[in-house]
Amino acid sequence: MFGQLLDPALLTKPPVDAWPTYQGDYSGRRFSTLAQINQSNVKHLTLAWIERIHVGIGQGAIVGGEGPVPEGPPTDPGVSTIKSTPLMVNGVLYFSTPDNAWAVDARSGREIWHYTWKTRGGIHIGNRGMGMYGNWLYFETPDNYLVSLDAQTGKERWHTEIADVKQEYFSTPAPIVVGNHILVGTGGDSLDVPGFLEAHDPETGKIQWKWWSEPLKKGDPGFESWPDEYSMRHGGGMTWLPGTYDPDLHLYYLGTGNPNPVLTGKSRKGDNLYTCSIVALNVDTGKLVWYFQPSPHDTHDWDAAQTPILIDADIDGHPRKLLAQANRNGYFFLLDRTNGKSVVTAPMIKTMNWSKGISPSGQPIPDPAKEATIDGVLVSPATGGATNWPPPSYDPQTGLFYVGTVQEFSMFYLTDTDPHPEGWGAAERGVGDFGGDLEAIDIKTGKIAWDHHYPFGGGPVGMLTTAGRLLFTGDGARHLVAFDPANGDILWHAGLADDLSNGPITYMLDGQQYLVVGAGDSLYSFTLEP
Amino acid sequence: MRARHLDVSHEVSHKVIRAAVALLVTACAPLAAPLAAPLAAQTPPAAPDPASVERGHATFTSACGFCHGSNAKGGEKGPDLLRSVLVLHDEGGESIGPVILHGRPDKGMPAFPFSAQQIKDIANWLHSSIAATKDRDSYKILNIVTGDPKAGEAYFNGAGHCTSCHSVTGDLKGIAAKYDAVTLQGKMLRPDFSWKEGNPPHQVIALSFTVTLPSGQSFTGEPMNLDDFNVALRDANGAYHSFARTKDGPRVEVNNRLQAHLDLLTRLSDADIHNLTAYLVTLK
Numbered sequence: 001m002f003g004q005l006l007d008p009a010l011l012t013k014p015p016v017d018a019w020p021t022y023q024g025d026y027s028g029r030r031f032s033t034l035a036q037i038n039q040s041n042v043k044h045l046t047l048a049w050i051e052r053i054h055v056g057i058g059q060g061a062i063v064g065g066e067g068p069v070p071e072g073p074p075t076d077p078g079v080s081t082i083k084s085t086p087l088m089v090n091g092v093l094y095f096s097t098p099d100n101a102w103a104v105d106a107r108s109g110r111e112i113w114h115y116t117w118k119t120r121g122g123i124h125i126g127n128r129g130m131g132m133y134g135n136w137l138y139f140e141t142p143d144n145y146l147v148s149l150d151a152q153t154g155k156e157r158w159h160t161e162i163a164d165v166k167q168e169y170f171s172t173p174a175p176i177v178v179g180n181h182i183l184v185g186t187g188g189d190s191l192d193v194p195g196f197l198e199a200h201d202p203e204t205g206k207i208q209w210k211w212w213s214e215p216l217k218k219g220d221p222g223f224e225s226w227p228d229e230y231s232m233r234h235g236g237g238m239t240w241l242p243g244t245y246d247p248d249l250h251l252y253y254l255g256t257g258n259p260n261p262v263l264t265g266k267s268r269k270g271d272n273l274y275t276c277s278i279v280a281l282n283v284d285t286g287k288l289v290w291y292f293q294p295s296p297h298d299t300h301d302w303d304a305a306q307t308p309i310l311i312d313a314d315i316d317g318h319p320r321k322l323l324a325q326a327n328r329n330g331y332f333f334l335l336d337r338t339n340g341k342s343v344v345t346a347p348m349i350k351t352m353n354w355s356k357g358i359s360p361s362g363q364p365i366p367d368p369a370k371e372a373t374i375d376g377v378l379v380s381p382a383t384g385g386a387t388n389w390p391p392p393s394y395d396p397q398t399g400l401f402y403v404g405t406v407q408e409f410s411m412f413y414l415t416d417t418d419p420h421p422e423g424w425g426a427a428e429r430g431v432g433d434f435g436g437d438l439e440a441i442d443i444k445t446g447k448i449a450w451d452h453h454y455p456f457g458g459g460p461v462g463m464l465t466t467a468g469r470l471l472f473t474g475d476g477a478r479h480l481v482a483f484d485p486a487n488g489d490i491l492w493h494a495g496l497a498d499d500l501s502n503g504p505i506t507y508m509l510d511g512q513q514y515l516v517v518g519a520g521d522s523l524y525s526f527t528l529e530p
Numbered sequence: 531m532r533a534r535h536l537d538v539s540h541e542v543s544h545k546v547i548r549a550a551v552a553l554l555v556t557a558c559a560p561l562a563a564p565l566a567a568p569l570a571a572q573t574p575p576a577a578p579d580p581a582s583v584e585r586g587h588a589t590f591t592s593a594c595g596f597c598h599g600s601n602a603k604g605g606e607k608g609p610d611l612l613r614s615v616l617v618l619h620d621e622g623g624e625s626i627g628p629v630i631l632h633g634r635p636d637k638g639m640p641a642f643p644f645s646a647q648q649i650k651d652i653a654n655w656l657h658s659s660i661a662a663t664k665d666r667d668s669y670k671i672l673n674i675v676t677g678d679p680k681a682g683e684a685y686f687n688g689a690g691h692c693t694s695c696h697s698v699t700g701d702l703k704g705i706a707a708k709y710d711a712v713t714l715q716g717k718m719l720r721p722d723f724s725w726k727e728g729n730p731p732h733q734v735i736a737l738s739f740t741v742t743l744p745s746g747q748s749f750t751g752e753p754m755n756l757d758d759f760n761v762a763l764r765d766a767n768g769a770y771h772s773f774a775r776t777k778d779g780p781r782v783e784v785n786n787r788l789q790a791h792l793d794l795l796t797r798l799s800d801a802d803i804h805n806l807t808a809y810l811v812t813l814k
Contacts, residue, residue: 166618168664190664192613234613351796369800375676375807376715377800409795411719411803415669420603422612423663427671431719432795455784456756477757493759 004134005151006089011177012247019088019505022129022174027310028244029394031465032506036513038468041528042482042492048514048525049109055079055100057116064147064156065099065118074099076124082518084129084174085391085462085503093516094132094151095523096139098124098172101147103154106509106516109525113154119143122170123188128242128389131175131182133202138182140171146184146200160205162186167193176242178252178283181208185239185254189301192234192260192422195275199286209286213237213256213274221288222273231268236260237275241305241389246321246337251280251289253310253323253337257303263372263383263426264299264414271296276304278325278333280340290340294327296363299371300354300412301383302329309394309401310337315444324443326392326403328385329354331364332446346446348387351380351407351434372412372426382410383428385460391503393463395471398485400440400449402471406459407434436460436476440488450488462503464515472515474500480517480524496524577661578654586655589648597638602659607638612660623653671712675808677801682809685802695790698813706813715807719795721788736788739763741773742781756782 086095122142144163163169195213238257259275276295323337330352334344342362355364392403436458457476498520597608604610633641716723751765762772
């Protein structure tokens with residue numbers, strides 16, 4: 001037998017010689033305390049290795065799954081794009097794409113094992129990565145299975161179904177491990193189904209608790225924000241990105257997805273809790289402790305799933321436990337994470353035109369005139385949002401929050417005039433794009449401290465900051481770029497074969513600091529010239 | 531063509547294609563790709579026979595619509611069948627069939643002595659209605675010509691400053707005969723718009739670059755690349771030129787013929803859009 005590969009204590013500390021969970025640590029800030037690579041030597045970063053993935057059955061892959069044997073190799077580009085943030089534990093990298101998981105030697109980039117899943121269907125757009133508990137790995141599939149693998153061998157231990165693919169659920173999140181809870185969410189808003197988060201037992205896969213994103217019946221908390229039971233039971237609110245965790249408060253923080261039907265709200269009058277919300281759940285019971293709703297009664301697909309980053313900082317001279325989110329709806333939010341009360345709400349993009357201002361509780365006030373009509377309304381952001389899933393970063397050394405944004409306009413046309421619209425209910429046509437930005441936001445004011453504009457590229461992309469006073473990210477033009485996080489000066493760049501497609505990670509191995517990024521179908525490892 | 535790695539909307543599985551970059555890479559048609567790529571499941575089921583779907587629709591309307599609603603979204607007496615888990619799990623009528631044949635008399639669902647073909651037709655129609663609900667790219671935009679053409683004309687000639695570049699007796703003459711209303715509105719908002727407009731799309735190459743070297747020598751042409759480290763263009767003779775961008779490197783000017791249209795988006799009210807559309811559709 002092997003010893004424990006992953007010591008659970010590692011999860012509560014800033015990652016140094018490991019990257020043991022999706023965000024590196026529970027805070028979600030994606031800031032590394034490592035400084036071997038720093039401003040003075042970043043120019044000497046050099047390529048250690050590239051590993052290109054080969055998806056699907058073949059080349060010795062371990063095969064699992066409930067679906068039929070596929071006729072040929074997967075053709076969906078999502079399957080061959082590394083959007084997952086790898087884990088690095090004991091010199092091994094673990095990462096995934098839809099239906100596929102790998103262990104790769106962090107020293108050489110060589111594959112140790114490859115597991116592939118025969119799918120029953122579902123949208124194969126992306127997979128955020130794996131969770132680890134001791135010697136076991138966990139990942140989710142597009143047809144909504146939670147699969148547990150033996151990290152040493154890649155052999156399957158068990159799998160369990162978490163949602164119904166026939167109802168158009170499909171799962172992309174990286175499971176987050178807290179104590180003996182494997183926290184798994186799901187996605188899918190093509191039909192009108194409710195979202196939920198589940199905790200599973202790491203050994204057996206059995207469900208421990210389930211939290212629904214909406215009230216299930218009249219009288220449940222939040223029911224007054226829906227017209228009737230029928231609308232809330234078909235109300236959306238997907239849980240498609242991993243959350244963050246505060247071990248002292250014992251709270252798991254999660255951003256929920258948009259309500260359904262997606263682009264028209266006439267059959268779901270009210271705020272539609274707890275969709276488009278940041279929620280704090282008791283991690284042992286799944287009970288809601290507080291919520292804050294960035295987009296009340298959303299009608300533009302702006303879910304609030306983006307990483308809620310946990311930050312400890314002084315506000316007006318007092319130390320505070322805070323939570324920051326750069327939201328798809330175009331606003332930056334800073335909350336008190338003990339109670340969900342607003343501290344700062346500030347716009348991130350100039351083109352935004354859907355809100356009538358900010359309420360005293362810090363919530364944007366939606367302008368009903370900007371909900372889809374038959375003859376069309378012009379709205380910014382587009383459904384893709386001002387930002388999206390790629391992980392942002394918070395650097396405690398600068399006090400700045402780094403996020404990729406984009407400024408787009410779309411027309412929204414109501415197409416389903418039934419009193420009970422279904423699915424999306426309206427059509428969207430993109431009509432203009434003012435380019436992307438890398439923004440550095442001062443968390444205390446919400447003001448943009450500096451900004452790097454990309455007239456023809458950029459936009460939402462993964463970020464990493466380090467104690468070496470470096471910000472690593474991609475530019476939408478196939479470069480991996482190191483910025484000075486204080487002022488946005490470009491310090492180093494390397495051209496890759498594709499755009500950065502995941503969140504960069506860093507760790508120490510054999511006394512060397514490494515930087516590992518995914519771009520398209522390849523992982524790239526960089527380190528300093530010896 | 532460069533696409534963002536965006537998984538929109540849990541994830542609406544569409545990659546938003548950069549309009550501007552689409553313009554940059556002029557070789558790839560259509561210039562402005564549809565906003566959403568088709569949702570790709572691994573094994574897409576074959577589309578059912580349209581004649582069967584049509585028959586199923588007719589049978590459903592007469593036999594079932596009274597209770598389930600003519601669009602199957604539910605009525606006073608019967609549940610929504612497009613959101614029914616039983617229907618979603620059905621294949622070719624195998625689960626729907628028994629409900630039709632035996633009914634659920636105690637629950638208000640009568641039995642119908644339908645043939646296997648009739649059941650299959652109804653199932654096909656229900657499944658195609660669900661598929662249409664799921665596929666938002668197929669949603670049909672309805673009547674968008676609701677504005678006041680007079681107000682549109684006044685805006686065109688006045689506050690909109692459209693006449694500084696256009697004339698309704700010149701370049702825009704007969705434009706309403708060229709495009710249906712939705713495409714015309716799209717063209718007005720974004721002239722490189724090519725959504726559902728037939729083949730070949732009307733291509734608008736909007737950008738050109740001028741690169742001036744420290745020596746004063748300059749190059750103008752179609753954009754091939756522009757990022758923080760490189761600028762590349764193809765000149766009128768077809769020659770490709772590429773330059774490193776450094777602090778003291780070449781000066782780059784970007785000329786966008788459609789900048790005025792992009793800027794319009796920050797000024798137009800929805801009423802302006804509706805009125806202009808109502809006016810433009812009169813330019814037959």
